[in-house]
Amino acid sequence: MNFFRLLGAYFVVSFMGEVAYRVNFFVQLFQTFLNLVVSLGGLAVIFSYTDKLGGWGPQEILALVGVYFLVGGLIGLVIQPGMEAFIESVRDGTLDFTLIRPEDSQLLVSIGRIDIWKLIDILLGLGIMTWALIMLGQKVGLMQAGMFVLALAAGGVIIYCFFLILATLSFWFVRIENILVIFQSMYEAGRWPVSLYPAWLRYGLTFVVPIAFATTIPAEALTNRLNLQTLLGAVGAALVLLVISRIVWRVGLRHYSGASA
């Protein structure tokens, strides 16, 4: 498929660029390790006082942490670097080179930069999830696995659209990268189930900054507590956002080509 062909080509370029800087690999490894220690340490402390947190047991929260690393890795692997590169290219004018290429510009922008070391987070996330499931002693049925993959995909798409819409604002405001930084600190909230938070924050993390879709909902699927309704809601939201972000992108591009010098 065209998408994977191009993704592969961009991946190779990013890979070539990164292996030249091996230091980054160790920096990323260290960062991931710190992140892991903080997460697990926090869990250990909290569960020394209680056995349930908002209805979630320790192994279930551990599964959530796994999802948190996995999705965080996906965001850091392609979504965030791509959007940062895109915002930069609007400012320095190199977006022009993307726009004269005979491929869909939204696609090219979305995979334009890949931070390969985030694969570490993805692998770690998968590892933690597996570990949590083993500890839960729970068999993952086909149905459950399917729901998890679907929820994960929907969450990924929703986060991608969210990023894209924000980044597209740079067509109007040019300097917008701070918004992405804010997202990163908000994503930290995703390492706990959203049911833990007060109602206003829960709604905020679901509908304003859609972190609940990215972490809590897939983790719910994994721990067998997701109902079909929520899943369908997530998939529906993903599809709607996909359409909206596409429209915003097109309007943004038209604005860019109408106004930029």
Place this chain on the structure above:
Amino acid sequence: MMQPPPAIHIKDLRKVFTVSQQDSGARAALQGLVKRRTIQVAAVDGISFDLEPGEIVGFLGPNGAGKTTTLKMLSGLLHPTSGEVKVLGYIPWKREKSFLRQITLVMGQRNQLVWDIPAIHSFELNRAVYRIPPDIYRSTLDELTELLELKPLLNKPVRNLSLGERMKCEIAAGLLHRPTVVFLDEPTIGLDVTMQRRIRSFIAEYNQRFGATVLLTSHYMADVEALCRRVVVIHHGKLLFDGDLSALVQNFTDHKTIVVRLEDCQADLKEYGEVISCEDNQFTLRVPKAETARVTERLLADLPVIDLLVEDPPIEEVIERVFAQEKP
């Protein structure tokens, strides 16, 4: 025989930008956060010209004349405010894939190559994006490598290349898909004379081999003199001249230069014309075109002339005069 349609067609092309204005001072800056005053600026103001397939045309104008804006409208990056643009029969801003596959835009001041990796990997990326079949990619790459002498450069990280080397790689990257229409925006800017010459001869060669239509902007008249028979000059977004380079000189100069070599530098030549310089007994005079013959005759009659030469002023000077004019 039927006349082939022009490769590039522009008619009454206009591009108006809305530019926000800010007075100086902190207060004005704060006000600017809330409300901006805007003005309309016509960067391109009703220009028309056609390029035949295979032509190399120099596109000249001072900074801010509207050259880059025009190139961007031609390559589909900007939407014209009004007027007609057609390139290879396509409307550029629709950015159809089949159109984009046939054009390229190389900008001397911006890079498309990935900074940290050898150029060859960026080339591979272009191969994927432009879907260049492997055998055609191979042969094009070989050809470009030979013409631009890229061999020692391809495997070095781009950041380690000199400006000129990088430019050669940029040009190659832009031409891998063998575009038939090539937009070059200051491809030789900042390069030393040897490198400029090499790039120039490459452009001529590419044009010959592939019959590509080339629209070239440059601040170096040597580029234009070497490559373009025809030039299009714009200023303040308006077309000032479109025709042969030699005709440009004829149209925009009412003076000729007379270089006289005398036995000594003592003589005062003020009465013959404007003395521009006197070095080693060699005077350079600026004389109104109509009086050239008469002045020459008088110089020969009055003075101990060893040598005398009548010339058109250098093209740089002509261009400078053209640009110095106010709106036509």
